[in-house]
Amino acid sequence: MRMSKTxxxxxxEAPKGEEARNAQLxxxxxxxxxxxxxxxxxxxxxLRVLEKIKQIIREELNRISAEEILMSTLQKPEPWKKSERxxxxxxxxxxxxxxxxxxELGLAPxxxxxxxxxxxxxxxxxxxxxxxxxxxxxKFRNELRAKSGILRGREFxxxxxxxxxxxxxxxxxxxxxxEGAYAKIFERLGIGAETFETFASGGIFTKYSxxxxxxxxxxxxxIFYDKEKKVFLNKEVYNEEVxxxxxxxxxxxxxxxxxxxxxxxxxxxxxxxxxxxxxxxxKEGERQTVYMGCYGIGVSRVFxxxxxxxxxxxxxxxxxxxxxxxxYLVANGExxxxxxxxxxxxxxxxxxxxxxxxxxxxxxxxxxxxxxxIPVRVVISDRGLETGEVEVTERATGETRxxxxxxxxxxx
Amino acid sequence: MRMSKTxxxxxxEAPKGEEARNAQLxxxxxxxxxxxxxxxxxxxxxLRVLEKIKQIIREELNRISAEEILMSTLQKPEPWKKSERxxxxxxxxxxxxxxxxxxELGLAPxxxxxxxxxxxxxxxxxxxxxxxxxxxxxKFRNELRAKSGILRGREFxxxxxxxxxxxxxxxxxxxxxxEGAYAKIFERLGIGAETFETFASGGIFTKYSxxxxxxxxxxxxxIFYDKEKKVFLNKEVYNEEVxxxxxxxxxxxxxxxxxxxxxxxxxxxxxxxxxxxxxxxxKEGERQTVYMGCYGIGVSRVFxxxxxxxxxxxxxxxxxxxxxxxxYLVANGExxxxxxxxxxxxxxxxxxxxxxxxxxxxxxxxxxxxxxxIPVRVVISDRGLETGEVEVTERATGETRxxxxxxxxxxx
Numbered sequence: 001m002r003m004s005k006t007x008x009x010x011x012x013e014a015p016k017g018e019e020a021r022n023a024q025l026x027x028x029x030x031x032x033x034x035x036x037x038x039x040x041x042x043x044x045x046x047l048r049v050l051e052k053i054k055q056i057i058r059e060e061l062n063r064i065s066a067e068e069i070l071m072s073t074l075q076k077p078e079p080w081k082k083s084e085r086x087x088x089x090x091x092x093x094x095x096x097x098x099x100x101x102x103x104e105l106g107l108a109p110x111x112x113x114x115x116x117x118x119x120x121x122x123x124x125x126x127x128x129x130x131x132x133x134x135x136x137x138x139k140f141r142n143e144l145r146a147k148s149g150i151l152r153g154r155e156f157x158x159x160x161x162x163x164x165x166x167x168x169x170x171x172x173x174x175x176x177x178x179e180g181a182y183a184k185i186f187e188r189l190g191i192g193a194e195t196f197e198t199f200a201s202g203g204i205f206t207k208y209s210x211x212x213x214x215x216x217x218x219x220x221x222x223i224f225y226d227k228e229k230k231v232f233l234n235k236e237v238y239n240e241e242v243x244x245x246x247x248x249x250x251x252x253x254x255x256x257x258x259x260x261x262x263x264x265x266x267x268x269x270x271x272x273x274x275x276x277x278x279x280x281x282x283k284e285g286e287r288q289t290v291y292m293g294c295y296g297i298g299v300s301r302v303f304x305x306x307x308x309x310x311x312x313x314x315x316x317x318x319x320x321x322x323x324x325x326x327x328y329l330v331a332n333g334e335x336x337x338x339x340x341x342x343x344x345x346x347x348x349x350x351x352x353x354x355x356x357x358x359x360x361x362x363x364x365x366x367x368x369x370x371x372x373x374i375p376v377r378v379v380i381s382d383r384g385l386e387t388g389e390v391e392v393t394e395r396a397t398g399e400t401r402x403x404x405x406x407x408x409x410x411x412x
Numbered sequence: 413m414r415m416s417k418t419x420x421x422x423x424x425e426a427p428k429g430e431e432a433r434n435a436q437l438x439x440x441x442x443x444x445x446x447x448x449x450x451x452x453x454x455x456x457x458x459l460r461v462l463e464k465i466k467q468i469i470r471e472e473l474n475r476i477s478a479e480e481i482l483m484s485t486l487q488k489p490e491p492w493k494k495s496e497r498x499x500x501x502x503x504x505x506x507x508x509x510x511x512x513x514x515x516e517l518g519l520a521p522x523x524x525x526x527x528x529x530x531x532x533x534x535x536x537x538x539x540x541x542x543x544x545x546x547x548x549x550x551k552f553r554n555e556l557r558a559k560s561g562i563l564r565g566r567e568f569x570x571x572x573x574x575x576x577x578x579x580x581x582x583x584x585x586x587x588x589x590x591e592g593a594y595a596k597i598f599e600r601l602g603i604g605a606e607t608f609e610t611f612a613s614g615g616i617f618t619k620y621s622x623x624x625x626x627x628x629x630x631x632x633x634x635i636f637y638d639k640e641k642k643v644f645l646n647k648e649v650y651n652e653e654v655x656x657x658x659x660x661x662x663x664x665x666x667x668x669x670x671x672x673x674x675x676x677x678x679x680x681x682x683x684x685x686x687x688x689x690x691x692x693x694x695k696e697g698e699r700q701t702v703y704m705g706c707y708g709i710g711v712s713r714v715f716x717x718x719x720x721x722x723x724x725x726x727x728x729x730x731x732x733x734x735x736x737x738x739x740y741l742v743a744n745g746e747x748x749x750x751x752x753x754x755x756x757x758x759x760x761x762x763x764x765x766x767x768x769x770x771x772x773x774x775x776x777x778x779x780x781x782x783x784x785x786i787p788v789r790v791v792i793s794d795r796g797l798e799t800g801e802v803e804v805t806e807r808a809t810g811e812t813r814x815x816x817x818x819x820x821x822x823x824x
Contacts, residue, residue, distance in 0.1 A: 002448075006534070007531065007534050007543035008479075009471060033485075033530050035484045035487075035488065038483065039484045041481060041484055042481060042482040042483075043481050044480060047481055050482075067418060069453060069455050069459060070453065070462075071453040072451045072567050074447065074448070074566060074567050076447065093512070095509045097507045097519070100505070100556045101556050107509070107519075114447065121445065122419050122420060131419035138485065138625050140486070142511065154511075155484060155486050330499065338824075
């Protein structure tokens with residue numbers, strides 16, 4: 001990307017009324033644009049981050065043989081009525097709308113019902129199980145308040161995975177595979193060290209579910225934890241009964257902190273397959289209800305969490321795995337600009353560089369590179385070129401070194 | 413993809429009430445699933461086709477320096493009121509909904525208004541022009557009838573590109589670049605030979621716009637054309653005045669045929685920039701309104717058009733550029749299956765093969781390969797392996813040849 005050609009600019013201020021630090025920074029750095037509270041447009045840099053996050057998730061889910069699909073946003077009421085999730089009294093975050101030809105529709109806030117219906121077309125016998133499908137899809141939730149930037153959107157990107165099994169044992173086995181995949185995903189996304197599988201309420205269907213909580217101050221959940229014992233509990237299940245269930249000695253002292261839920265995994269069992277009638281014929285010729293699991297990751301929320309976790313007073317700090325580009329070339333002076341442009345063109349195919357070739361002050365370029373959080377800033381200036389070296393600064397640590405150009409880009 | 417592992421199966425029949433041939437075939441072949449009229453889920457094969465179409469469009473638009481973004485579906489009324497497109501009397505295909513916190517919202521049927529608003533943040537001076545941005549985004553249109561399968565969806569995928577200019581001459585120049593890009597896109601998509609730039613009504617703002625019409629019997633538009641003179645006219649502008657304007661000699665005889673509009677390009681000029689206040693400061697310090705153009709391609713519609721154009725009595729026929737996979741390996745017999753599996757694993761990384769390793773009759777595999785429209789079917793059977801050869805059939809022509817495995821897959 002050439003800074004002189006992109007339509008986006010860094011901004012001095014986020015729009016009034018934007019309270020969330022993640023959105024403030026992302027707007028100022030030119031990654032997103034606010035449409036309204038909880039609804040954001042993704043600009044070229046922001047979209048690249050989303051795509052990189054998606055690709056990491058995709059690779060790990062493909063590894064456990066899940067298949068990618070794309071279901072619709074528009075939802076007819078019937079399947080949701082069967083599971084008692086259509087009524088606004090039951091689910092209070094629906095956006096509803098009307099078909100011109102008559103009839104109410106909803107905008108999917110999640111996809112358990114349609115995916116269960118979908119599988120009814122394809123699952124007939126035990127031979128058709130197990131199966132797992134997932135999608136990256138825009139979800140709509142009519143939140144009363146939306147003040148957390150991209151951490152809690154009214155329109156947001158989610159990865160939802162659903163699995164289908166003959167037996168509970170098989171569901172358990174796949175559930176563990178997902179736990180493994182999730183560990184790898186959060187590790188690759190750069191938030192593995194502060195993201196923990198956490199006991200949470202399973203609602204009225206199972207005693208517990210698991211959430212993936214990233215421990216950051218801005219998180220909306222309260223987490224009690226004992227890192228040594230590797231126990232993490234959402235406040236909602238922090239009580240004597242649960243501690244007894246989990247075999248935690250009385251008197252164990254927990255620390256309290258805030259967490260942002262970046263994912264959750266849930267053994268649905270028959271919750272949807274039973275009311276919606278998803279069943280199969282066993283080897284013995286009997287009809288049996290399909291066991292289901294569901295597994296979410298909030299893709300745009302993860303983006304927000306990464307921003308909140310790493311940003312500093314200078315702006316965004318993005319881990320290399322999700323940064324829109326790896327390098328930010330600051331061109332300075334006539335020869336510097338010529339050289340920087342040459343480098344940019346040379347590695348153009350790799351598509352890992354921003355070239356700041358704008359006609360603005362050197363200091364502004366330096367600051368924008370920091371605000372935008374690009375991992376490696378490379379200053380290519382007339383003076384540096386005299387000694388054949390460039391100045392390389394790592395955004396995360398702030399460390400600056402002088403290096404030859406070959407050394408900087410040799411690995412590309 | 414292994415046929416024994418995917419959750420999808422080919423179906424003997426499309427659901428009752430599905431009248432469109434494209435949807436019937438896509439459902440039977442396991443590419444899509446019908447949610448309701450005009451609303452479809454994309455299954456693994458269908459999603460791969462969409463992604464391949466997107467990638468071809470993306471590459472050609474990036475080549476003309478357009479930048480990819482992703483705008484929101486949820487729309488607040490204000491910008492649309494300014495352009496007089498909010499009222500259901502003016503635009504009759506809105507899906508509207510209500511915010512829980514109060515206020516009406518719409519689901520974007522297109523994005524001229526929000527993109528104009530977006531650019532207001534970034535365009536201040538003549539130095540910020542020209543610019544072009546595009547997105548692949550799910551659009552919502554509340555069609556009274558939706559009986560054309562994925563040719564006319566209530567929820568569908570569209571590529572919309574918008575351009576911004578200082579002068580009309582600059583708009584004209586970019587418009588020509590888009591014409592060039594579109595020609596390449598339709599060529600690469602395999603429908604170049606039957607897709608033509610067609611004069612159509614420009615509404616009340618300009619005399620003409622250009623549509624890209626693919627001439628197929630199922631198309632909803634009527635096109636008058638003279639191929640030799642390279643003149644294509646939508647019926648809506650087929651009158652004496654237009655013929656005079658275009659300098660077409662009186663008495664020229666036009667042929668009449670059906671066309672499906674796969675794209676359109678439109679010089680908006682000040683249509684949105686003026687009421688929404690998108691302007692810039694000229695070199696001379698004056699404020700001037702930005703010239704705009706918009707350029708759409710119906711991504712899911714193009715998919716439907718490709719289906720309608722090439723399908724035959726055996727099922728889908730997909731051009732290699734958009735087919736979900738290039739090869740369909742039919743494994744037959746014990747050694748055949750072992751060999752086919754070996755080949756599949758060897759080229760797994762390339763991700764261009766379907767391995768039909770199901771425990772079903774040979775004839776069923778052969779038929780499914782045809783129904784699914786995969787360009788190259790390769791039969792790897794015990795008998796064939798005795799002579800070291802496999803049977804290779806091109807789906808489009810039906811031609812079968814015997815070849816060595818090396819020859820078939822050497823290019824991979």
